[in-house]
Amino acid sequence: MELETLKLLFNKHKEVLLFNRYIHAEDIAPLLQKLALKCKVSVIGKSVLDKNIHTITLGSGPKKILMWSQMHGNESTTTKAIFDILNLLLSDEEVSEAILKTCTIQIIPMLNPDGAKAYTRVNANQVDLNRDAQDLTQPESVILKACFEAFKPHFCYNLHGQRTIFGAGDANNSATVSFLAPAQDEACTITNNRKRAMEVIAVMNANLQLQIPNQVGVYDDSFNINCVGDTFQTQNTPTILFEAGHYKDDYTREKVRAYIFQSLLVSLDYIAKNAVSGEAYLPYLDIPENQKCFYDLIIRNARVAQDGDLLDIVIQYQERLIGDAVVFIPKIEKFTRRNEFFAHREIDAKEGVVETVKKEAITIGYENDLVKLRNDEISLKLTKS
Numbered sequence: 001m002e003l004e005t006l007k008l009l010f011n012k013h014k015e016v017l018l019f020n021r022y023i024h025a026e027d028i029a030p031l032l033q034k035l036a037l038k039c040k041v042s043v044i045g046k047s048v049l050d051k052n053i054h055t056i057t058l059g060s061g062p063k064k065i066l067m068w069s070q071m072h073g074n075e076s077t078t079t080k081a082i083f084d085i086l087n088l089l090l091s092d093e094e095v096s097e098a099i100l101k102t103c104t105i106q107i108i109p110m111l112n113p114d115g116a117k118a119y120t121r122v123n124a125n126q127v128d129l130n131r132d133a134q135d136l137t138q139p140e141s142v143i144l145k146a147c148f149e150a151f152k153p154h155f156c157y158n159l160h161g162q163r164t165i166f167g168a169g170d171a172n173n174s175a176t177v178s179f180l181a182p183a184q185d186e187a188c189t190i191t192n193n194r195k196r197a198m199e200v201i202a203v204m205n206a207n208l209q210l211q212i213p214n215q216v217g218v219y220d221d222s223f224n225i226n227c228v229g230d231t232f233q234t235q236n237t238p239t240i241l242f243e244a245g246h247y248k249d250d251y252t253r254e255k256v257r258a259y260i261f262q263s264l265l266v267s268l269d270y271i272a273k274n275a276v277s278g279e280a281y282l283p284y285l286d287i288p289e290n291q292k293c294f295y296d297l298i299i300r301n302a303r304v305a306q307d308g309d310l311l312d313i314v315i316q317y318q319e320r321l322i323g324d325a326v327v328f329i330p331k332i333e334k335f336t337r338r339n340e341f342f343a344h345r346e347i348d349a350k351e352g353v354v355e356t357v358k359k360e361a362i363t364i365g366y367e368n369d370l371v372k373l374r375n376d377e378i379s380l381k382l383t384k385s
């Protein structure tokens with residue numbers, strides 16, 4: 001699809017009621033009500049804290065695609081993109097009709113509503129649902145498994161969000177979007193099944209490269225059968241992990257939301273129009289692997305004591321839910337050799353001493369919006385978001 005068309009469709013169909021990072025069940029409830037007038041919305045079970053978990057089903061075609069978002073409660077970007085794409089798919093755009101004639105799409109928009117409400121990765125029992133695919137100790141894991149078995153999808157989309165610490169490869173490129181076609185055995189064999197997932201990822205990557213060159217990564221594919229993607233892949237369903245990541249200054253993840261929307265759309269359009277044999281998987285192998293090489297903010301060329309060595313002060317934002325908003329609190333993560341890591345924002349201390357606002361030595365773990373550099377107060381707060 002033409003890039004201009006994709007951008008236009010996003011702007012036209014973006015769900016304006018969802019924005020920012022904190023998205024929970026009460027936010028999507030009115031949207032589900034509205035959707036129920038146009039397609040099938042079902043309650044498929046309840047979370048630990050008795051919240052409804054829904055599926056949305058649309059289309060009538062033979063190719064079945066199952067998607068789930070917010071398995072990790074604090075990873076809300078893909079949920080925003082899900083409602084954007086639903087608005088598009090239920091409109092009278094030509095592309096939507098073509099997809100829904102060929103595909104049946106089932107979406108769990110929020111698998112972990114308790115985690116979403118608390119803004120945590122884990123569910124209400126403090127379990128990471130993406131490590132519970134075999135033991136199935138949690139109701140949310142059982143629901144997803146039951147959904148998979150009943151629907152028998154040809155493709156699975158496992159929708160997540162990643163932290164700001166990842167680079168796409170080891171150069172100075174933030175991993176704005178990452179993917180994975182998970183392994184299905186210890187040897188990470190590139191099976192036909194994985195090739196199909198890789199082929200679809202290659203198509204999405206080609207589109208993203210036009211806009212965010214070198215900012216797409218793949219996760220390492222070491223096999224972990226406790227992860228949902230690996231489990232579904234072992235059952236020979238091509239499964240794609242999506243990770244909405246960081247774009248410069250996009251802490252609200254509104255920019256990357258558009259890239260996820262586009263990726264969903266180009267992949268659905270591709271699956272609708274092609275047999276997806278896996279033959280065209282090779283470009284996937286050229287996508288660089290995600291590396292943990294970024295931090296939010298680094299004060300370079302700094303000292304933490306008058307006669308101390310020159311070093312970098314590495315700062316990472318702590319996402320805290322305060323009231324009804326996610327707040328980003330700067331925390332001193334560590335002191336490192338100079339230029340050991342990349343940063344989304346940099347401050348040059350020009351060999352000056354950095355201290356707390358009370359002119360005390362700063363320590364690892366220190367949290368404050370301000371520090372003192374020589375006699376000036378320097379703000380560590382997000383500059384834009």
Ligand SMILES: [Zn+2]
Binds near residue numbers: 075160161
């Ligand atoms: Zn996740």
